[in-house]
Amino acid sequence: MSTPQHQPEPAADHPRPPLVDVLAGDSRREIRVHQHGFVALLDAMPRLVPQGQTADSAIVQAARVSYGRGTKRVQEDRGLIRYLLRNRHTTPFEMVEFKFHIAMPIFVARQWIRHRTANVNEYSGRYSVMPDRFYRPTLGSVRKQSASNRQGSDGVLGQDPADPARAAAETQTAQDFLAYLDAAESLHARYQSLLDRGVSRELARVGLPLSLYTEWYWKCDLHNILRFLSLRLDAHAQDEIRAYAQAMHDLIAPVVPITMEAWRDYDLDALTLSGPEARALSALLAGGSAALASDNQRELAEWAAKLARLGAADPRPAMAAPATHTPPIHAKAPGPGAQAAPRELA
Numbered sequence: 225m226s227t228p229q230h231q232p233e234p235a236a237d238h239p240r241p242p243l244v245d246v247l248a249g250d251s252r253r254e255i256r257v258h259q260h261g262f263v264a265l266l267d268a269m270p271r272l273v274p275q276g277q278t279a280d281s282a283i284v285q286a287a288r289v290s291y292g293r294g295t296k297r298v299q300e301d302r303g304l305i306r307y308l309l310r311n312r313h314t315t316p317f318e319m320v321e322f323k324f325h326i327a328m329p330i331f332v333a334r335q336w337i338r339h340r341t342a343n344v345n346e347y348s349g350r351y352s353v354m355p356d357r358f359y360r361p362t363l364g365s366v367r368k369q370s371a372s373n374r375q376g377s378d379g380v381l382g383q384d385p386a387d388p389a390r391a392a393a394e395t396q397t398a399q400d401f402l403a404y405l406d407a408a409e410s411l412h413a414r415y416q417s418l419l420d421r422g423v424s425r426e427l428a429r430v431g432l433p434l435s436l437y438t439e440w441y442w443k444c445d446l447h448n449i450l451r452f453l454s455l456r457l458d459a460h461a462q463d464e465i466r467a468y469a470q471a472m473h474d475l476i477a478p479v480v481p482i483t484m485e486a487w488r489d490y491d492l493d494a495l496t497l498s499g500p501e502a503r504a505l506s507a508l509l510a511g512g513s514a515a516l517a518s519d520n521q522r523e524l525a526e527w528a529a530k531l532a533r534l535g536a537a538d539p540r541p542a543m544a545a546p547a548t549h550t551p552p553i554h555a556k557a558p559g560p561g562a563q564a565a566p567r568e569l570a
């Protein structure tokens with residue numbers, strides 16, 4: 225990108241605007257997650273910004289390689305931030321940092337810790353007794369294994385009104401799952417008893433389940449928080465960590481509103497196309513078939529989902545047809561932003 229203009233220091237006789245706290249004096253802003261979890265925003269950098277501005281101003285200031293009065297009018301700042309985000313000029317977003325206190329089940333923490341660019345300090349099960357707190361879904365929210373995604377779930381057990389016998393059997397399975405969690409949670413009493421009888425805390429804890437809660441302080445710059453949110457708010461992320469990502473999003477959105485709006489526009493709500501997908505879309509717009517030049521089933525399914533989101537149609541039936549014939553293609557269940565009615569395209 226071109227080098228942004230340097231902003232001069234304000235003249236000595238030009239008073240600086242008063243500074244305001246981006247957290248309005250709060251030392252903790254907390255959102256509860258599930259029964260025992262939370263995400264709490266403890267601190268932000270910059271903490272003080274000129275009155276009338278938000279922490280977004282630190283991004284603009286860095287991008288303009290300026291000191292002091294590094295921002296222009298709010299509308300220009302907004303344009304610059306949106307330009308930076310759109311064009312993946314990412315380092316200015318590292319000038320903003322957030323510190324959180326988070327309580328989450330260990331299985332969520334294991335996914336979370338993979339985000340290596342944060343600074344983390346976790347509760348020590350060697351030093352302290354692990355509290356008796358566990359994550360457990362309700363009977364009506366025990367998710368089923370997805371048939372199409374080995375790493376995901378699809379729907380919940382016992383919710384098929386069209387097939388009461390099947391729903392009853394699934395409800396029993398969900399009850400069995402909760403009984404299995406009861407058994408795992410009961411291990412805490414044995415853990416406590418073993419501690420009382422002299423087993424070290426560092427060893428006694430190893431028999432506790434992944435549903436047990438842990439806590440940590442987590443500090444990260446905004447660039448890498450956005451990466452975390454992109455991955456963990458995505459529909460493919462596990463529901464439990466998505467709830468935490470949503471809480472984190474909701475806590476920082478008022479502090480960096482311009483950045484978060486741009487990120488939603490250019491990342492969260494964006495639809496990216498691969499080269500073959502762009503070519504297939506061009507062919508479709510030119511009146512041809514939207515068939516993707518691929519025999520990879522996952523890639524074909526992803527393309528169908530993108531077309532559905534655009535209000536177009538699944539081209540896969542067309543691929544099975546004779547090469548000389550381009551049959552009509554009809555939309556699958558519409559995704560976000562899709563048109564309500566299926567549309568014939570070719």
Ligand SMILES: Cc1cc2nc3c(=O)[nH]c(=O)nc-3n(C[C@H](O)[C@H](O)[C@H](O)COP(=O)(O)OP(=O)(O)OC[C@H]3O[C@@H](n4cnc5c(N)ncnc54)[C@H](O)[C@@H]3O)c2cc1C
Binds near residue numbers: 461
């Ligand atoms: C839906 C989903 C499913 C997943 N499934 C699995 C799975 O089955 N198994 C599994 O092991 N993981 C899995 N992961 C974790 C995933 O592979 C990443 O480790 C995790 O999402 C962190 O992403 P990241 O590396 O971009 O983040 P960060 O670690 O925060 O890294 C941010 C950026 O910095 C770069 N970076 C960080 N550290 C280094 C380094 N030391 N050297 C070079 N570059 C670095 C990264 O390349 C990345 O571009 C899954 C993640 C998701 C979202």
